[in-house]
Amino acid sequence: MPRPLTATIHVDSMQHNLQRARICAPASKIWAVVKANAYGHGLELGMQGFALADGLALIETDNAVxxxxxxxxxxxxxLEGIFDPTxxxxxxxxxxxxxxxxxxxxxxLExxxxxxxxDVHLxxxxxxxxxxFLPDEYAAAYARLRAIPGIRHITLMTHFANADELEHPRLKIVEQVRRFRLGAAGLLGERSLSNSGGVLQQSVLGDELASDWVRPGIMLYGGTPGGKTAHEFGLRPTMTxxxxxxxxxxxxxxDSVGYGSSFQATAPMPVGVVACGYADGYPRHAPHGTPVIVDGVRTTLVGRVSMDMMTVDLSPIPNARVGSKVTLWGDGLPIDEVANAAGTIGYELMCAVAPRVRVQEGRLGTNG
Structure with a gap:
């Protein structure tokens, strides 16, 4: 039997989240972002889940091919363009x-x-x-591209730093839009503005963020760029x-448990050993108290995550046994909640799932 650790990819949730992006930005075409092996979900499943997208965007030239x-x-x-003349x-x-x-x-290109x-995206x-290019350099770069015989369409593009926080103290999204419009004034071409945060803010900012294309990433995988929880945005988890x-x-x-003996029991307690560790992509720095689900009951991580195993408090699950099912994130346990407890972001957890973890496809249905 294989090791009992699986990453189940919910293609139906990917389809649902893509539709949520369409609802948020109904006038825009969608680049579904599938970089980093579709955020750890696999290119094949990403292509299946986002079959109704208008295009796929990524970083890696080999994966584009x-x-x-x-x-x-x-x-x-x-999204990063070419790296070599070849x-x-x-x-x-x-x-x-x-x-x-x-x-x-x-x-x-010249x-x-x-x-x-x-076609290129400036x-x-x-x-x-x-x-x-800075706004005051942009028109000159555009003219130089326009002079190349093999360039067909030029899309005008920028990227938001703080789309999840409308009133960011250093750089507001509306200020970036203002700079973009100033630098792109008079230039022909479609516009490509919003990442996930921008897409999810369209209901607030409306026409301020109107563009021909949007480029959602994390929201398509059931994570949130910030501002609200994924559930509050109407998104569903795509990986369990x-x-x-x-x-x-x-x-x-x-008694203590694990390397470093960092956790010490204050009373008698059962501890379950889970077949998952940092070599599988679970964050080593996840602290005591990070949420875990065992047989449908919430409990917490105790002790230090090791390479192949982690330990959890079984006190709330008196009937737990060897073979009890454990959810580390996904269906019933939002990945962002685990990431927040570990001091990281859901993006990193998705992308860090190791090749040795078995991947399977499964429908989430209306759960999650």
Missing amino acids: RLRALGWIKPILL DVALLAEHNIDSAVHCIEQIKM YTQLYRPI KMNTGMNRLG LASEIIGIQQLQSG
Whole structure:
């Protein structure tokens, strides 16, 4: 028998969350973001879950080509663009769109003869200060792209730093929109603005965030970028990480458990050993008290997470036994709640699930 640790991917929830994005941004086309192996869900299942998206967006050039091999015929966008002049031919061969965020990428396109027209997405840096041209540099970059014979459509794009917090003290989303409009004034092309946070704020900001394209990521996987819980946004979990109890120890008052003996029992208590550890992607730094579900009952992590195992308090589950079912996140236990307890974000937990964890498909239905 295989080790009893599985990541169940709920494709029906992915479809549901995509529809939520459409409801939030009804006038926009959707790039479903599938970078990092579809946030740990797998490209094949991501393609299945987001089959009704208008396009798929990702970072990895090899996976962009793989999507074509898997049968995806709609648009594909490389969010970081190309990394080497040899990538230009790949764009034309596989009909892949590319972000353009620096002068070096423009030079690659200028110096390579394209045998087939390609579409590009010119990125403006409106305050995130990672990638993109500043607003006062943007028109010149646009003109240079427009002069390249093989460039067909140019989409105008930016990325929001704090879309989940409308009144962020350093950089508000409305200020980024203002800078974008100023830098893009008079330029022809579709607009691409909102990430998940921006999509979920459309009901508040309305026309302020109107654009031709949106690029949701985490919301499609049942996580929240902030502001509210995923459930409050009407999102459903798309991944359930589940295991079983493989051993039980009876601690006495004063006994400790795990490496470092960091947890000490204050009274007699049963402790369950779960087949999951940091080598599976569960965060090693998750503290005592991180929520876990055993046989449908909420309890907590105790002791330090080790490579292959973790230990949980079985006091609330007196009938727990070897083989009892354990939910680490997902159906019934929001991934963001686990992430918050561990001082991280749901994105990281999804993406960190290790290759040795068995992945299976399963419907969540109306639960979760």
